[in-house]
Amino acid sequence: MPDVTTLRALSGLPSAPAQLADSTLIMIDFQNTYTRGPLELDGVTRAIEEGATLLDRARSAGIPVIHVQHDGGEGSPYDIRAEIGAIAGPVAPRGDETVIVKNHPNSFIGTDLDERLKAGGAKNLVLAGFMTHMCINSTARGAFNLGYTPAVVAAATATRPLPVTGEVVSAAALQIASLAALADMFAIVVPDSTALPD
Numbered sequence: 001m002p003d004v005t006t007l008r009a010l011s012g013l014p015s016a017p018a019q020l021a022d023s024t025l026i027m028i029d030f031q032n033t034y035t036r037g038p039l040e041l042d043g044v045t046r047a048i049e050e051g052a053t054l055l056d057r058a059r060s061a062g063i064p065v066i067h068v069q070h071d072g073g074e075g076s077p078y079d080i081r082a083e084i085g086a087i088a089g090p091v092a093p094r095g096d097e098t099v100i101v102k103n104h105p106n107s108f109i110g111t112d113l114d115e116r117l118k119a120g121g122a123k124n125l126v127l128a129g130f131m132t133h134m135c136i137n138s139t140a141r142g143a144f145n146l147g148y149t150p151a152v153v154a155a156a157t158a159t160r161p162l163p164v165t166g167e168v169v170s171a172a173a174l175q176i177a178s179l180a181a182l183a184d185m186f187a188i189v190v191p192d193s194t195a196l197p198d
Contacts, residue, residue: 007185017151017188018124020196024117025058027051028068028107028129028139030091033077033084034158041130041158042171050156051128052090054193059094061198064120067091067099068107070135105138114146124149126196127187128156133178144186154179155192 009015017023030051034041041047058065069087072078079085080101086092093099100111108114117125125148127140136157143150159178161171183189190196 006183008183008188011185013185014149014188017126017190017196018149020057020126020198021061021063023124023126023151023196024064024066024120024122025054025126025128026066026068026107026113026139027055027087027091028127029070029131029135030067030088030129031069031078031084032086032088034130035088037077037084039077039160041160042175043158044130047130047156047158048088048090050153050192054126054128054153054156054196055091057193057196058126064122065093065097066113066116067093067097068111068113068129068135068139069099069101071101071103105135106142107135107139108142108146117148122148124151126151126153128153130158132157132159132175133162134159137178137182140182140187149188150186151188151190151196152179152182153193153196154189 033039034044069080070078071080100113102111125143127150140150159171159175162169179189
C-alpha cells in the first residue's frame with residue numbers, strides 16, 4: 001500500500017499552524033439554532049465549550065476576533081432578530097469585537113470580511129464553528145483561494161447526519177471526511193485549541 005499523503009504536503013505548504021499571536025480568530029455561526037431542534041448538531045455542547053476556550057485564549061492574546069452570524073431571514077432557523085439565530089452565550093461577542101452578518105455558506109461572499117482582514121494585515125486565520133461540512137468547509141476554501149492560511153480547530157466544529165442516495169451518513173463519518181478534505185489542501189486541521197502555539 002502506498003504512503004498516504006496530502007496535496008498540501010506534496011505542494012510544500014505549511015503543515016503546522018502559525019502562532020496564535022500572529023493569527024485572527026474567526027468564530028463562524030455559533031448560533032442557538034444548532035443547539036436544539038432539527039438542526040441540532042452531534043457534539044454541539046462540547047464544540048461550544050472548545051470554542052469558548054479558544055475565544056478566551058484569543059482574547060488573552062489580544063488578537064483580532066471576528067464573529068460571523070448567518071441570517072436566513074425572518075422566521076427562518078437563522079433569524080438573527082430572534083433568539084434562535086443569536087450567537088450562543090458562552091461564545092457571544094464582547095466589547096468591540098466585530099460581528100459580520102452573512103447570507104451564504106462562504107463567509108467571504110457578500111460581506112466585507114476580506115476587506116477587514118486585509119486592512120488589518122491578516123494572513124493566518126483560525127476558524128471554528130458550524131457546520132463543519134458547510135460553512136467551515138466553504139469559508140476555509142474561500143480563505144485559501146484568497147491567499148490566507150486557514151487553520152481549523154476540529155474540536156470546535158460539529159455537524160449532523162445527512163441523507164444521500166437512500167442512505168444516511170453519520171455525523172461522525174461526515175465530520176472526519178469534511179476535515180480530511182480540508183486538510184488535503186485548503187487548511188491546516190488541528191485537533192483542539194491546545195495544538196495552536198501561543
